[in-house]
Amino acid sequence: QMQLQESGPGLVKPSETLSLTCIVSSGSISNSMYSWGWIRQPPGKGLEWIGSIYYSGSRDYNPSLKSRVTISVDTSKNQFSLKLTSVTAADTAMYYCARHPSGGSFVFQIWGQGTMVTVSS
C-alpha cells in the first residue's frame, strides 16, 4: 500500500517561504495513473486545497493562493514539494499531501499524516 509522508520545518517566520516535501513510499511517483496534491487545514477549521501537479507535469493552483504557490516533483527522490512564499499568520495550518488519480478525477485516495506549520516570529 502506497504511503505518503510530509516533512519540513514546523516554524516559519512571517514574510519567509514555507517549504514542504512529501515522500512517496511503496510505489512510484512516476506512475502515470496518479497525480499529487497539497491540502491544508488551519487549526479548528476546514480543508483547503492548495494545488496539484499532474503526471503530465502541468499544475493547477487554488486561485486564492496561485501567486504564492509552486508545486514540483523530483522523480529521482520519489517525492514532490510545496513552496509558499510571503507567508503570514493566516498560513498557519496542518499541511497534507495526497494522491489522486490522473485523468481529471479529483478524489484524494491516500493522504499523508500531515505536518503542522506555524508562522510566527
Next chain:
Amino acid sequence: SYDLTQPFSVSVALGQTARITCGGDNIRTKNVHWYQQKSGQAPVLVIYRDNNRPSGIPERVSGSNSGNTATLTISRAQAGDEADYYCQVWDTNSVVFGGGTKLTVL
C-alpha cells in the same frame, strides 16, 4: 467560484441513521466525494463519485446525489463514526471542499 454548503453539526442516536447533506448549485452534474476526519487524524476517503465505497469502508456508509444536494448516509451509527465529514467536488480547474459537518453519536 463554486460553493458547497454543509450543516455545521448533525446528531444521531446510536444505531440510528445519520444523513449529512452537501448543497451546491446543480451539484447532480458533479462527482461528489466524501471524507471522514477523526480528531487528530488525517482525512480518509469514504465515498467517491457520489456513491462508491473504497475497499474497507462498510456497506452501511452510502452516498447519493440529486438536484442541488448530495447526501452521505451512515446507517446503524456507531460511536466510532463520530468525526468531521467533508464533501468535495472539482469545479473550473479548482478543488472545492464543503465547510465540514461534525457528526455526534448520542
